[in-house]
Amino acid sequence: MERPYVSVFIPVFNEEENLRPLYEKLCQALERLAMSYEIILIDDGSTDGSFHVMRQLAERDPRVKVLQLSRNYGQTAAMAAGIDAACGDVLVSLDADLQNDPADIPRLIEKLEQGYDVVSGWRQQRKDKWLTRRLPSMIANKLISLISGVKLHDYGCTLKAYRRDVLKTVRLYGEMHRFIPIYASWMGGRVAEIPVRHHRRHAGQSKYGLKRTIKVIYDLITIKFMMSYMTKPLYIFGTAGMLAFGVAFLASVGAVYQKLVLGTSFIRTPLTMLAMIMFVLGIQLFLLGLIAEILVRTYHESQNKPIYIVKTRINFSDQPVADGRAITSWNHS
Numbered sequence: 313m314e315r316p317y318v319s320v321f322i323p324v325f326n327e328e329e330n331l332r333p334l335y336e337k338l339c340q341a342l343e344r345l346a347m348s349y350e351i352i353l354i355d356d357g358s359t360d361g362s363f364h365v366m367r368q369l370a371e372r373d374p375r376v377k378v379l380q381l382s383r384n385y386g387q388t389a390a391m392a393a394g395i396d397a398a399c400g401d402v403l404v405s406l407d408a409d410l411q412n413d414p415a416d417i418p419r420l421i422e423k424l425e426q427g428y429d430v431v432s433g434w435r436q437q438r439k440d441k442w443l444t445r446r447l448p449s450m451i452a453n454k455l456i457s458l459i460s461g462v463k464l465h466d467y468g469c470t471l472k473a474y475r476r477d478v479l480k481t482v483r484l485y486g487e488m489h490r491f492i493p494i495y496a497s498w499m500g501g502r503v504a505e506i507p508v509r510h511h512r513r514h515a516g517q518s519k520y521g522l523k524r525t526i527k528v529i530y531d532l533i534t535i536k537f538m539m540s541y542m543t544k545p546l547y548i549f550g551t552a553g554m555l556a557f558g559v560a561f562l563a564s565v566g567a568v569y570q571k572l573v574l575g576t577s578f579i580r581t582p583l584t585m586l587a588m589i590m591f592v593l594g595i596q597l598f599l600l601g602l603i604a605e606i607l608v609r610t611y612h613e614s615q616n617k618p619i620y621i622v623k624t625r626i627n628f629s630d631q632p633v634a635d636g637r638a639i640t641s642w643n644h645s
Contacts, residue, residue, distance in 0.1 A: 316375075318342065318349040318421065320404045321394025323387050327408040328361045334410055335369050335376070341414040345421065351376045353408075354394050357384030363624075370626040380624035387470075388489040389620040395479050397628065403474045405489075411439070412471040413509040420473035420506065429478045429501035430493045432464055433471035433508035452529070459536055462497045464505050471508055475501075487527045491535055537602050548602075552595050563588040 320338065324331070335351070342349045353376065355363045363380055370376045379393050391405060402421060406412040416433065423431045438446055449468050457463045467490045478496045493503045537548070563584045570576040 314348055316350040316400045317347045318345065318402045318404060319352060319394075319398035319400030320349065320406070320417070321352040321354065321391065321398055322406055322408050323354050323356050323390035323394065324358060324362050324366065324408045325356045325384065325387075325390075326358045326360045326362060328358075328365055330408055330410050331362060331365045331369065334408055334414070335373075337410075337414045338417075339373075341417050345418055347421075349375065350398070350400065352394050352397055353378050354390040355380040356386070356390040357381055367626060374627055377628055378624070378626040379622050379628075382621040382623040385620045386487075388484045388487055391489045392484045393620050393622065395482075395484075398476075401476050403476060403479060404472070405474075406471045409513050411511050411513055412469070413511060416471060416508040417473070419508075420471070423504055423506055424473045424475065426504075427502060428504045429475045430496045430503045431473045432466065432493055432503065432505045433469040434464070434466045434505050435469050435510040436465075436507040438510050439512040455529070456491075456494075456532055459532060460491075460494045460497075462494050462503060464493060464503070466505070467491070467493070469508065485531075487531050488535065491531065494535060534602075548599075552599060556592050556595055559588055559591050 320342070322334075327334075331353075338351055342351075351373075353366045353369070355366060355378065363378075366376075366378045366380075370378045377397065379397060381390065381393065394405070395403065402424060404417055404420065406414065406417075412433070420431045420433065438449075449466070453465060453467050456467050470489075472492070474492065474496075478499075478501050479492070481499070482492060482495050484492075497503050566584050567581055570581050
């Protein structure tokens with residue numbers, strides 16, 4: 313097969329009922345492009361019949377490639393596997409639940425061809441529950457835009473188009489797949505956003521919840537720290553240290569004032585000391601968390617330790633993937 317121009321990669325977890333209609337809609341949308349393409353399905357440890365359906369689709373169409381991960385690693389790791397395996401110059405990601413509309417892919421690529429490096433979908437008319445899905449998403453998107461400086465309405469939309477060069481240096485951990493536009497912008501890439509359609513889920517169960525929003529906030533803090541202070545950590549550590557010294561100084565002044573003016577003994581004013589100790593302890597814990605993030609990233613990247621293991625590969629050659637990183641796997645089909 314010729315090297316595809318477009319690679320569509322789709323993380324899959326227990327989406328047996330959606331895969332066949334998704335494949336049909338994908339083919340209809342991609343045929344309109346008049347470009348060569350491949351479809352990469354990443355089975356992220358599904359426990360239903362999803363892999364069986366994916367195998368059948370791959371046997372029927374050589375443009376469909378399947379990666380079966382050894383267990384459920386999460387969406388970010390599954391997307392990283394798809395990125396590593398993709399051969400196209402343009403990479404497109406979307407969910408397998410049919411809430412993203414494959415018919416929007418040509419519009420994303422058309423916008424990308426106007427000189428952008430990342431084009432993100434914006435689910436303007438989102439068909440999810442307002443309280444548990446849309447409201448947390450609105451808050452998270454505004455917070456992410458404020459902290460990162462990259463203004464997008466919908467970071468959580470998986471439907472995005474990327475130029476391959478943008479993804480070469482990206483290493484994904486945690487829930488960081490949604491922050492690729494931030495990485496691209498900070499590296500000088502051009503980021504755009506266009507409205508896309510969104511549909512209600514007709515089969516299967518949602519894998520998202522409020523707990524995931526908290527993880528996203530943690531990852532956002534990590535990204536901001538890594539990009540702003542990775543080469544100059546003393547700036548943040550020094551600032552925190554100065555705050556600690558300031559609290560200590562104010563606490564000392566308060567204790568002296570109580571002693572000299574009010575006649576209160578130092579040992580009879582525990583509240584100021586307690587506040588100081590707790591404040592310093594909080595700073596220490598927060599900074600230890602950031603240090604741990606640096607150590608984890610250094611461990612993964614210096615050791616080139618994979619964040620996923622592929623169990624089965626279908627319709628892949630034994631050649632290294634396009635960006636030179638080999639895929640760790642157990643067996644091949």
